[in-house]
Each structure stands twice: as C-alpha cells, then as structure tokens.
Amino acid sequence: MKIKHIFIGLGALSLLAGCNDYLDVDAPSKYDNATVFNFTTTADKALNGVYATILVDNSFGNTLYNSLQLNSDVDFSSNANETSQKDAPRRFDMTADAGSTEKLWNALYKSVESANEFVYNIEHSPLMEKGSNTYATAAQMDGEAKVLRAMCLYELLCYYGDIPFTFEPSFQSNNFYPAIVSRDSVYSAVIKDLEAAAPLMKSVNQLSDGVERVSKEACWAMIARMALQAGGYSLRPTENDDYGVMERPSNYKDFYKIARAYADSVIESGTHSLGNSYERVFTNECNFIVTNNDDPIFEIPFANGANGQFGYYQGPTASATNGATPHVYGEANGGVRVEAFYRFTFDSLDTRRDYVNGLWYYSQTGVPVMRAGGDYNNHNNKWSKLWNTNGLGATSTGATGINLPYLRYADVLLTFAEAENELNGPTLKAQEALKQVRNRAFKKDRAEKVDAYVAQTAASKEKFLNAVLDERKWEFAGENMRWKDLVRNNKYAETLFYTFLRYYAMAESQGGSSQYMDMVEEHDGHLWSELPSDIYSCIISNPGDSTGVELYPNKTLPIRFIVNAYGGKTPVVSPASYFTINNIPYHILSERDITGLSSSSNSVTQFDDYQPYAKWWLDAGYPSAQILYSLYGYIRGDENGNISIVKDGKAENINPQSINISQLPPVRYLLPIPSEAITRSAGAYKQHYGY
Secondary structure, eight states: OOOOSSOSOSHHHHHHOOOOOTTSOSSOOOOOHHHHTTSHHHHHHHHHHHHHHTTSTTTTTTGGGTTTSOOSSSBOOOOOOSSOOSEEGGGTEEOTTOHHHHHHHHHHHHHHHHHHHHHHHHHTSGGGOTTSTTHHHHHHHHHHHHHHHHHHHHHHHHHHSSEEOOSSOHHHHOOSSOOEEOHHHHHHHHHHHHHHHGGGSOOGGGOTTGGGSOOHHHHHHHHHHHHHHHHSOEEEOOTTOSSOEEEOOTTHHHHHHHHHHHHHHHHHHOOOOOOSOHHHHHHHHHTTOOOSSSSEEEEEOOOTTTSOOTTTSSSOOBOOBTTBOSSTTOOBOOOOEEETTGGGGSOTTBHHHHHHEEOEEEOTTSOEEEOOTTOSEEEEOSSOGGGOSSOSOTTOOSOOOOOEEEEEHHHHHHHHHHHHHHHHOSOHHHHHHHHHHHHHHBSSOHIIIIIIHHHHHTTSHHHHHHHHHHHHHHHOTTSSOHHHHHHHTTOHHHHHHHHHHHHHHHHHHHTSOOSSHHHHHHHHTSOGGGSOSOEEEEEEOOOTTTTSOOSOSOSSSOEEEESOSSSOOOOOOOHHHHHHHTTOOOOBOOHHHHHOOOOSOSSOOSOEEEOTTGGGBOTTSSBOHHHHHTTTTTEEEOTTSOEEEEETTEEEEEOTTTOOGGGOOOOOOSOOOOHHHHHHTTTSOOOOTTO
C-alpha cells in the first residue's frame, strides 16, 4: 500500500520551508525553528517537504528518465533534424542557454538546498541532543535528508562533472554561489557524509512506510552507487578548454573498495531479495503495490493525479479521441523507447526480453497496431498505466503516481560483482552475485543459462566485466543507467560508434547490400543481416493468463499475436489454421469485434505483414534522416554517403572500416552550466568542454 501523507502535493514544502532556487536566490529564508524543530511530528512534515522537491517533472518525476536519458545501444530516441537543435541532449546537441540544462540544474539544486536547510536545522535542534528520547527518530530523518541530497548531487556530477558544492544552507552562509569543486572531492565528501549517517538509520523492516522512505539499506546502496561511479572514468576538462579527456582518479581503487564494502553490507543484511519475477516488480508499481523485502530498496513515491509520469511516457502509446480513450486506462504518450536492435541481444529464454520490448501500441479506437514500420525504436514496456488492473480512467493522462525504484537490489548485486572483479577478479562471490540476477531472468535451463554461462565468463577479468555490463544492459532499460555504465568503463564512444553503424548497415542492406554489415556483425557477434524482413501478426483476444503464461501484463485489452518476432519467415496462413496447428486456443478478433465500428470484413482472414526496416533506405539512395542524425552531436552521416565523427566541435569525415577504435574522441555527454547561472555568478563559474 502506498503512503499518502508525504506526497499530497508540494504544500508541505511551501508551508514549512522557504526553499529557493539554488544559485538563483532572491533572499535567504529558513524554517521557523520554534514551531518546527521542537517536535518530531512537525520535523517529519518538514522532511516531507524535502521529499516533495524530488517529485517534480524537471528532475526525478520525468526529465531524468525521458529527455535526459541519453541515447545508447539500449535507450534510444530517433531524430530526423539535420542541423543543430541546441536543446536535444539525447543526441548530444546542447547549448548553454538550452532550457533542458537550466531546468535540471535548478530542480536538482533546489532539492539540495532544501536538504541542506533541513539537515542544518535538525542537527541544531533539541531533537538531536544525544541521550534524548527523540535522538533516534531525529537521526533517522537526518539520514533520509542526506540520502536525498546525495541522489541529487550524484545526478549533477554525472551530468555536469565538477559542480558548485556546499553542505551549508544559503541562509546560514549568505553565499549563493559556492565555488565549483572537483568531482573527486564532492564524491568523497558525500560518501563520508553518508557513512556517518548510515549507522544511525533504521533498517527497512523498521520503517512503517517501508521502501517508500529511505532506509539504512538505501543509504548503503547509495554509497555503493556513488563510489562505483567515482572510481570509474569521466570526462574531465583540459587547459585548452576543448571537449576534454576521459580519465579516472589516481586513487580509483579506493572508491571501488568502498563500493564493494557497502554493496556487500546490503547483501549480508538479508533484508532484500529477488523473490518476485522481473515483470512483477514493475507491474506491482503500476498497481500501487509496495513490497518491502524484494528488489526495490528505495522507491520514489509519487501520488496518482499529483505527480510522476512513469507509465505515461513508458509503455505502449494509447491514443485518445476528444480527450478520452475507448477503455478505462486512459491516454499514454509512449515516447520513451528502446533501440531497435536491443531486443535481439537477449537470450531467447530470458524472460525480460518479451516483457520490456514492445512492438505495438493502441490506436484511437483501441486497436493494437504494430509499431515496427519505420519507427527506429520500440516501446519500453517496463512500466505502463495500461498495466493497472482497474485503470486510471478513460480521460487520464500523466501524473500517474507510479513509483520509480531508484535503488534496486539487482543493482547492488551487479555493483558488488563489478567492484569485486576490479579489485580481485571474478571471484566465487562475484560470480554468485551475477548468478542471482540471471537466475531470476531465466525460468528454465538454469544449469546452462546461469551456472555454465557465468563460469564461462569468469575465464578472465575482462570477460567477466563485459558479462556484468551486459547483464546491466538487459536489466535496467529505461532506468537511466546504461550511458553511465558505459562512461564509467570508458566504453561510450565505441558503443555509440557501433550503434550508428548498426542502423546504417541495416539501412544499406534494405537498399541492396551493406559495406559495413560485416564489421558490425563481427563486433556484435550477431548476424543482423538475417533479421526477419517481414513480421506476421494478427489481433487476438487477451488470454488473461488463462493459459498460465503471462503474455501481456494487461488482462483485458486485445493484443497483437506476433508469429515471428525474432526470426524466420513464417508463411502467411489463416490464423485459424496457425492456432489449430500450434494448439493455441485464442480467439481471433476483427476490428469490428474490438471497436464495434463497421469494417470491410467481419473476421481476419490472414496475418498482417509488417516490414520493420523497409523505410530505413530512401529511393534517393541514402539512409533516412533518422539513421543519419539521431546521434548528431557525436557521429552522423549525410546524403552523399559521408560519415563524420565530432571532435572538439568539428565534424570530421571518417572511414569507419579503417578507424582505430581506441582513438575515438570522447563523447561530450556532459551538459553546459546554464548561462543564467554563469551570469548570476559574476564570473565565479566558467564553462568547459568546448561550450
């Protein structure tokens, strides 16, 4: 059951805390200590205000998992614009005056300032006097605010590199423009801060609100996440103020030791597990079911009708007519997608594959329509408001209230495996951590798919790291982790290079033959040239789990049955014949059956034929714009067959077949500091990375 008292809205914040836009402050303010921090009940309401700041759309409520979830070989947003858009972060196309960078900066720093105010006031209140009967409760609240602050600082570090940093609230210091501090120092300070807070915090099973509040385990998990990222590579400025260089800190192993230790603390606590199926973790969230002893360690708790866009932008599109849908689930945007080839990277027995990768959506009349033709990506079905059993209403849109599991046990296990491998190689304990994640993903043939697979990858440190990163690739689609994983291991440039060529080669093959297909297939270990060029499907009634097999989380709406989603060219036969031969007792539906509208036929007489890649190559003799420009700020093509890589602001023509992968320029994934912040700082802040 979801908690309600924290997140009715943002009222708690505005009434109890005078929190200003950090680094954009008109006047200092603070809590009324006499009425707030003398009692745990009112202090708890002030803490609710800190929680409320992370629920906004401009940070964790939407933006971080939508427009600022950068393109990779997992998460992918196509773009057909052949010139710079100035505010398109997903394709590495930004300027300092872009709205995206300013809104994210302000939202995250507003949360940091709110947490700074809360921490200062509660630590200077009688509630935290040692020996008092309120000390334990106050220390727990203090720790919660520090973890929320760490979440925001972590995202700022990942997106901006070196950042303005202080733990002092602006009303105390009168310094509205704290100095920019190196990321290594910020990571170290925040980790030390959390390490001091964790021993005083309560375990998840001691919290009445469970994983919807920050627990001791969540604090440990946040330390592990920050330390792992801190020990990895990141884009760092140079004296020439060019795009920068990829480097890791000289003491990087110290960070890996911290990551390993605190991930191990979560594991040894025994308070979390992977008991529920992968799909159940997310369908529970779509149905407002909170489980406190399973995969989620901390869920950001949104409120239905108030905040949170999860399940509106994720999942299949559900189009509305005149503000309403012909079903109780409401409209869904469906714009957060996964890369077109992502689904083919899964093992055929991996249960995550068919759950996450969505190939169709709902029309305005409630008909399931194939998404495959020319869309360049597929739906990410991890969350969807359509998975809610009762529906949110035919006229509902966003503000779904579906939770985000910001910290998960699967992440902790794979963090431990990566850190342990870096320090000691693929030890048995590192292998066991990887096995736990794979064991949930495979319901059969586990001896081969889990035990034998992990043993084979443990042949070397490099193979095991690649296996861990692959597992993260399959596990965390849509959770804004893939590009961070690639950056941390200095693999982002290579991955984007081959992501571009993969699309380009498939487009070429639609025009006859590809000059790049062989090198892409050799790199990927996958025969992309053998993907099905025709996909056959028909509309069937929802089985509603009557067969014991979860084909789709929604149990009432009609669905698309796809015969050859992953391979082969199945001959077009009548649906009745197909289902009879294969002993699948599903009812075949026509459009009339679904909508009640008149149609040209009363029954489906053959499978619909979709050609998913047919539009990728144009009659003019070059790939479509979506192929050429979706990674515009790093690698792009043109209508003359040239391919360019962007280095220090200049697009240089390359021959992909002769390029040295190790010499690829870094990806400028870091965002510019907003122009407004630079102006207001009166010269205290300076741009780097060629901005």
